[in-house]
Amino acid sequence: MGTTSGVVWGRAEQQDFRSRVRGTLLGVGLGDALGAPVDGLGLDAIRAAHGPEGIADLAPAHGRPGGITHLTQLTLFTVDGLIRAQVRRDTGAWHPPTDLHRAYLRWAATQRDWGPDERREDDGWLAREEWLYARREPTRALLGGFGDTVMGTPETPKNPGETGPEAAARSAPFGLLVGWEPQLVVQLAVECAAQSHGHPSAWLAAGAYAVIVHGLARGDALDAAVQKALALLAVRPGHEPVSDALQHALGAVRQGMPGPARVAELAGRGAAEGVLAVAVYCALVGEDVRHGLCLAVNQSGPSGAAGALTGGLLGALHGETALPPAWLAELEGRPTLLVLADDFAMEMTQGPALHGPTGSSPGWLARYPRGAGAA
Structure with missing residues (x-):
């Protein structure tokens, strides 16, 4: 058995954790890919293109079924940065x-460069993945937030009026x-969200989402994880929009059959707290992963973000084996997602054996260099 960060890992615990890590990252990718072809379309337009039930299967986006967007790209670089x-x-x-921030600057380089720059030895393996060098409709807030080397913070955030769901x-x-x-998870997510999304509701939605995933990854039920998030939010100034949205999502579960009208009501204007509420609701009422994701993306707002947030929750809750195999087979970047998921799980469970004051694995340090690695 190994131990790191105060957690004791037996073989069964390691396998469960790896399944939840894989499930979370693949779930984000699947939800993103499902929502990408209909992102920003009105519900009538979605039905006109995909039938009366709306989109119910992976459809072409960015040249292929299962194509992902900047949301999955950035999630990958979040994992890279954490390792x-x-x-x-x-x-x-x-100082995580x-x-x-350095990881997100490496992502920003993929949005402006033709391909990897081998001269940047500190970039690590992920930034050398050529398929990531594709601009997938990143928002102005993201390109602006990571357009220079100045790091936004909650005290001096980038884009202080930005309320969108991309940081979450x-x-x-x-x-x-x-x-x-849990409170440290919230704080880290908040600080990193403020690097591109400076409105308190956007960064608090990111913190709430992260700590809900945290509860699920630790084995909590979803409603219990949301209650913990609400308790942690309550002490933070400006929490009311996010707390109210989460309470609205919990209440909506008891208000009749789920459908697009309920999702639209929760989504509101498509700000971070509304899209988070959609994700929580769809993960709670979905009969399975496929149903929950389809419910989340068949709406007139940011379908990709809603799908990504919902997929992360369902993947953390149920693990990798609950995800639809046919969709996984088509998901762009699935090999990279799996390698990164397994590396993260290994770092979290066996980190001291990979690197430390007494000795380190050269291969690991080549993949995840200690250097600054800024783009």
Whole structure:
């Protein structure tokens, strides 16, 4: 058995954790890919294109069925940044928001460069994945937030008026830090969200989402995980929009058959707290992963973000085996997602054996260098 971050890992616990990590990351990708072809379309337009039930299967987006967007790209770089933060801790430098910011700058390079730059030795393996060098409709807030090397913080955030759901939609990996205390998970997600989305409701939605995933990854039921998130939000200034949205989602579960009208009501204007409410509701009422994801994306708002958030919840709750195999077979970047998921699980469960003051694996440090690695 190994131990890290105060968690003792037996073989069964390691296998369960790896399944939940894989489920979370693949779930984000599947939800993103399902919503991508209909993102921003009105419900009538979705039905006109995909039939009276709306979109019910992966359809072409960005040139192929299962094509992902910037939301999955950024989720991958969130995982990369978290692993790099753990590795850099050996040097005595321990400030995860900085390591995440550097990871997001590496993502920004994929949006402007033709391909990997082999001269940047500190980039690590993920930034050398050529398929990631594709611009997948990133929002202005993301390109602006990571358009220079200045790091936004909750005190001096980037884009202070930005309320969109994109920061929340890249925040599932923070919840997979199962050895961390919940309030620290919230704080890290908040600090990293403020690097691109500066409105308190956007960064608090990211913190709430991360800590809900955290509860699920630790084995909580979804409603219990949401209640914990509400308790942690209650002490933070400006929490009311996010708390009210989560309470609305919980209440909607008892209000008749789920359908597009209920989802539209929860989504509201498509701000972060509304899309988070959609995800919680769809994960609670979905009969299975496929049903929950289809419910989330058949709406007139940000379907990709709603799908990504819902997929992260369902994947953390049920693990990898609950995800639709036919969809997984078509998911763009699935090999990269799986490698990164397994590396994250290994770092969290066996990190001291991979790197530390007394010795390190050269292969691991080549994949996740200790250097600054800024783009």
